[in-house]
Amino acid sequence: MRIAYVVGDEDPLDPDPDLDIPYAKQAAQDLNIDLVFTNWNDQSIDWSNFDAGLIRSTWDYVPKRDKFLEFAKKVEQQTKLFNSFDVMSWNTDKKYLQQMAEGGLQIIPTKFVSNLNEAKVEIDSAFSQSKSIAIKPSIGAGARLAGKAGNAAEAINLAEKIFAANRTAMIQPYIESVDTEGEKAIIVIDGQISHVAIKVPALTKGGHGDAARKEEISTEVVNFVNKVSQCVKDWDDLLFARVDVVRYKGELVLMELELTEPWLFMQYRPESAKDLFKALQNRIV
Numbered sequence: 001m002r003i004a005y006v007v008g009d010e011d012p013l014d015p016d017p018d019l020d021i022p023y024a025k026q027a028a029q030d031l032n033i034d035l036v037f038t039n040w041n042d043q044s045i046d047w048s049n050f051d052a053g054l055i056r057s058t059w060d061y062v063p064k065r066d067k068f069l070e071f072a073k074k075v076e077q078q079t080k081l082f083n084s085f086d087v088m089s090w091n092t093d094k095k096y097l098q099q100m101a102e103g104g105l106q107i108i109p110t111k112f113v114s115n116l117n118e119a120k121v122e123i124d125s126a127f128s129q130s131k132s133i134a135i136k137p138s139i140g141a142g143a144r145l146a147g148k149a150g151n152a153a154e155a156i157n158l159a160e161k162i163f164a165a166n167r168t169a170m171i172q173p174y175i176e177s178v179d180t181e182g183e184k185a186i187i188v189i190d191g192q193i194s195h196v197a198i199k200v201p202a203l204t205k206g207g208h209g210d211a212a213r214k215e216e217i218s219t220e221v222v223n224f225v226n227k228v229s230q231c232v233k234d235w236d237d238l239l240f241a242r243v244d245v246v247r248y249k250g251e252l253v254l255m256e257l258e259l260t261e262p263w264l265f266m267q268y269r270p271e272s273a274k275d276l277f278k279a280l281q282n283r284i285v
């Protein structure tokens with residue numbers, strides 16, 4: 001079996017290495033899988049040479065999402081792709097959160113704004129309910145262009161940067177539990193919860209969404225993932241998913257659902273790499 005492990009270009013000035021790679025390499029070797037590292041920006045690759053393409057650290061797609069989706073469509077015409085093009089086109093814009101909320105899932109209260117006038121109205125409204133707010137792009141990864149604001153001028157400044165990058169901005173209350181209990185990244189492989197990582201608070205401590213430690217899988221987490229699974233079309237077809245949750249007003253709510261290129265924090269459960277490739281093998285034969 002020959003699998004393309006798909007990465008992207010790394011910005012040397014702002015590195016964001018894929019730390020799942022050593023675990024993936026080891027698992028592929030143990031399972032006799034020929035794992036080939038490929039870059040989605042490389043136009044010369046013949047994807048029909050692979051049994052599947054596995055999208056992993058393609059975090060550079062953000063400013064060129066259309067190109068990325070075009071690439072995904074092309075790959076899917078030539079071989080199997082995980083997750084699918086349809087899933088990626090839905091999941092690469094956080095507007096999907098609105099749809100999940102309409103489906104009954106608890107999310108962070110969110111307003112999407114596409115210009116400065118709209119932003120000013122929603123920023124004022126957010127500050128009337130919360131002493132600090134979070135602003136981030138609806139198409140984004142690694143917390144880039146995201147920030148925490150303690151007053152309207154700061155918030156407008158952040159929104160302006162997002163609009164200058166031609167993106168829609170999201171305005172949310174700043175969730176304090178991100179800095180105390182921590183955001184939980186729930187790693188799901190082939191429908192099963194594999195492990196849970198606590199993330200570093202990106203807007204106060206920095207980084208691109210790194211993990212701080214491992215956490216046990218609680219019943220609360222299991223129940224939340226069950227609810228998510230009911231809100232996602234074709235959940236059973238997903239090879240991998242990461243459900244990022246935070247506590248807000250006592251309950252878990254969704255920060256984001258990562259179905260495109262989640263770092264799977266394999267360091268907290270190296271067997272997860274083997275689970276991933278075994279599930280992939282089952283989908284290929």
Ligand SMILES: Nc1ncnc2c1ncn2[C@@H]1O[C@H](COP(=O)(O)OP(=O)(O)O)[C@@H](O)[C@H]1O
Binds near residue numbers: 134199201255
């Ligand atoms: N409303 C919020 N309150 C507190 N922290 C937030 C909030 N929104 C985002 N963050 C922080 O910014 C990070 C990145 O935001 P996220 O929505 O996960 O986008 P992405 O990971 O795709 O860049 C989160 O992991 C979290 O640390």
Ligand SMILES: [Mg+2]
Binds near residue numbers: 209244256
């Ligand atoms: Mg995130």
